[in-house]
Amino acid sequence: LSSALIFSGLFFYFAGTVGLFRLPDTLCRLHAVTKADNLGLGLLVLGLLLQLTDPLSMLKVLLIWILVLAASAAGGQLIARHVEQKRGESS
16 A cells, blocks of 8 residues: 555656646646645655654654645745736736
């Protein structure tokens, strides 16, 4: 189960990378990357949690997951606002 979750997470990372290169505009690319990477990271974390035995290590992995989710959401929002602001200036 752990290996299946980890490989599923890697698949979503790959799908996000493909979306980054194939989608037409910045906002679509941003959406593909953030959604796929967040799901991929969640699956990787779940797969790793099944392999860990130390509660402190489990807590550290969960904390890293939460921090990455927060940073990803904040970074995506900032990029999207910047792109929309630049679009408004060019109109």
